[in-house]
Amino acid sequence: MNTVIGQENAAGTIRIHCPACGARDVPATIIEHREHVTEFAVVTVATHTTWWVQCSNCKATLYSKLNGAQLETKTADELVGLVYYRVSFVHQFLAIAAVALSFTPGLGTLLAAVAWVVNRKTKGWPRKLSKLAFIMSFVFLGGLILMAILSEMGRRH
Numbered sequence: 718m719n720t721v722i723g724q725e726n727a728a729g730t731i732r733i734h735c736p737a738c739g740a741r742d743v744p745a746t747i748i749e750h751r752e753h754v755t756e757f758a759v760v761t762v763a764t765h766t767t768w769w770v771q772c773s774n775c776k777a778t779l780y781s782k783l784n785g786a787q788l789e790t791k792t793a794d795e796l797v798g799l800v801y802y803r804v805s806f807v808h809q810f811l812a813i814a815a816v817a818l819s820f821t822p823g824l825g826t827l828l829a830a831v832a833w834v835v836n837r838k839t840k841g842w843p844r845k846l847s848k849l850a851f852i853m854s855f856v857f858l859g860g861l862i863l864m865a866i867l868s869e870m871g872r873r874h
């Protein structure tokens with residue numbers, strides 16, 4: 718049986734030009750994210766480490782191409798392009814699915830609401846797309862209700 722244990726450690730502070738909020742020379746925390754894959758929860762068979770940088774201004778977690786030691790030797794200018802905002806696949810998928818299904822009352826409305834909540838704190842296009850899906854789903858839902866009311870009124874006269 719394999720178990721994956723995630724572990725996060727703060728590993729120092731650097732300065733970055735934040736790609737998420739646009740702040741320049743802003744302090745950011747280096748985060749080491751270590752995933753241990755253990756066999757029977759005893760023997761570590763694999764360790765996968767990724768490095769992240771959290772902006773102190775907007776709290777966005779940015780993906781780093783460099784490890785902690787390399788990060789500390791770089792200036793904010795040098796880190797442009799090496800520390801960047803990465804939108805998770807789930808967020809992208811949710812945003813696209815929400816728009817695609819926004820015309821279905823019920824399912825589309827629910828999906829748009831979920832996508833909007835999940836993407837609310839992220840930056841970039843999935844957030845805008847989720848918001849669009851949310852608005853679209855309500856326009857469609859409103860249209861449907863209006864049509865139902867109109868046809869109901871039409872039947873009475």
Ligand SMILES: [Zn+2]
Binds near residue numbers: 736739740772774776
């Ligand atoms: Zn920021």
